[in-house]
Amino acid sequence: MVNLIVKSKIKSAVPDLSVSSDVSDELNKKVLELLEKGTKRAKLNGRRTLQAKDL
Template sequence: MKGAVKNLQKENEEVTSVAEEVGTALDVKVEEILENAIKRAKANGRRTLQARDL
């Protein structure tokens, strides 16, 4: 995640720095998204997580 944040920061000149807590918050959000996606896949009778579950 840190690499992705740094790349976005380099591409966006309007944001000159990113707080350390952004990485942690992103990790939490990604976990939430994946947990919900897994529930959706299970609800649809699938054992394979697909992009549409996100």
């Protein structure tokens, strides 16, 4: 699995909370799912470019 999430940046985004070690793994899964759905949508629309509207 490709790791797209930088763990240290999660802590920066929520400075008032402790962040469990499994948060980055779950967030990475969600991002990969979002990209997969967007990729399918772009291809169905005959494009080879992923755009924000695909997400």
